[in-house]
Amino acid sequence: MSEGESELNRPRLVQELAEDPGGELPEQFVCTETPYGLITASVPLMDIPVIDFSLLSASSVTTDDEFEKLQSALTSWGCFQVINHGIEFSLLDELRENGREFFKLPMKEKQKYARAVNEIEGYGHDMVLYENQTLDWTDRIYLSVNPEDNRKLQYWPENPKTFREVLEEYTRRLKVIVEALLKAMAKTLDLAENSFLNQYGERPIIYARYNYYPPCPWPDLVQGLKPHADGTAITILLQDEEVEGLQLLKDDKWVRVPIRPHALLANVGDLVEVMSNGNFKSPVHRAVTNSEKERISVAIFCIPEVGKEIGPIDELIDDKRPRLYKTVKNYNEIYFKYYQQGKRPIEAVKL
Ligand SMILES: O=C(O)CCC(=O)C(=O)O
Numbered sequence: 001m002s003e004g005e006s007e008l009n010r011p012r013l014v015q016e017l018a019e020d021p022g023g024e025l026p027e028q029f030v031c032t033e034t035p036y037g038l039i040t041a042s043v044p045l046m047d048i049p050v051i052d053f054s055l056l057s058a059s060s061v062t063t064d065d066e067f068e069k070l071q072s073a074l075t076s077w078g079c080f081q082v083i084n085h086g087i088e089f090s091l092l093d094e095l096r097e098n099g100r101e102f103f104k105l106p107m108k109e110k111q112k113y114a115r116a117v118n119e120i121e122g123y124g125h126d127m128v129l130y131e132n133q134t135l136d137w138t139d140r141i142y143l144s145v146n147p148e149d150n151r152k153l154q155y156w157p158e159n160p161k162t163f164r165e166v167l168e169e170y171t172r173r174l175k176v177i178v179e180a181l182l183k184a185m186a187k188t189l190d191l192a193e194n195s196f197l198n199q200y201g202e203r204p205i206i207y208a209r210y211n212y213y214p215p216c217p218w219p220d221l222v223q224g225l226k227p228h229a230d231g232t233a234i235t236i237l238l239q240d241e242e243v244e245g246l247q248l249l250k251d252d253k254w255v256r257v258p259i260r261p262h263a264l265l266a267n268v269g270d271l272v273e274v275m276s277n278g279n280f281k282s283p284v285h286r287a288v289t290n291s292e293k294e295r296i297s298v299a300i301f302c303i304p305e306v307g308k309e310i311g312p313i314d315e316l317i318d319d320k321r322p323r324l325y326k327t328v329k330n331y332n333e334i335y336f337k338y339y340q341q342g343k344r345p346i347e348a349v350k351l
């Protein structure tokens with residue numbers, strides 16, 4: 001098994017495979033069965049918790065049942081849709097549309113932003129770290145947004161014209177929402193409101209990933225995005241407004257996440273699971289492909305500040321509920337090695 005990427009093992013872009021009429025499916029993409037079952041099994045629709053953000057921020061813990069809904073969403077699913085978040089729908093539409101337009105540009109134009117070997121950021125396909133790694137049916141553009149001085153603007157598309165400013169505005173607004181969510185999450189566990197924020201830090205790392213799934217001629221043989229949980233504190237996902245594809249694992253069974261075009265999907269990441277000492281679970285999810293329609297999603301990964309020690313919050317450890325996780329620093333580094341082998345990185349920090 002080889003670790004690290006080289007020019008030699010770089011596969012073709014998924015979009016090129018999709019647009020090649022006589023093309024065959026390269027072996028590396030074939031995946032009919034995962035540790036979670038066959039990819040063709042039929043999957044029911046999820047009754048996803050919906051949280052009204054305006055009620056959450058206006059209410060106090062004792063008086064409002066929005067907190068109870070949040071608590072139940074966090075402990076049972078680790079995921080919920082956020083409505084009344086205050087972000088204009090037109091901004092969300094433009095964010096998605098910019099992503100779609102970028103992927104429609106000629107290959108030569110997109111390649112200006114190509115990801116370098118062994119780098120995460122930029123335009124391209126999955127990083128290939130292992131010979132036996134199964135490839136996913138998605139191309140992406142991956143950008144570091146925060147802290148601002150870490151931005152690598154050479155990877156930020158200049159076309160479509162508003163790509164940069166829309167992403168900047170969207171993430172600026174999300175930063176505030178995510179901090180409010182982290183406070184509310186602490187309150188649902190009877191903790192001081194800054195308990196999660198203290199570990200999250202004042203200079204969180206924020207990445208944006210635009211996932212583009214072209215129509216796939218072999219939907220029964222290929223995964224859109226392999227099963228994983230996010231290595232974040234929280235992920236906010238904007239799904240395609242028409243084409244479904246996201247599925248979540250609940251009690252060992254897959255369920256489909258419904259579309260609500262202007263809701264934000266908040267996902268607990270592994271690091272909030274650790275901080276919460278397992279009270280909140282970071283859900284395993286995947287994306288499936290569609291034989292007729294393309295799909296786009298924009299994931300914003302909110303990760304604690306570099307160097308922060310992440311561990312279970314003291315008040316959540318007692319005789320009845322012992323400490324379940326080690327303390328971890330720079331989780332990102334172990335995350336990708338596990339992820340690309342289809343393993344759960346959080347296993348590495350469990351006690
Ligand atoms: O495309 C989707 O709906 C899922 C994206 C996702 O899970 C991710 O980017 O981590």
Ligand SMILES: [Fe+2]
Nearest residue numbers: 228229230285
């Ligand atoms: Fe994810």
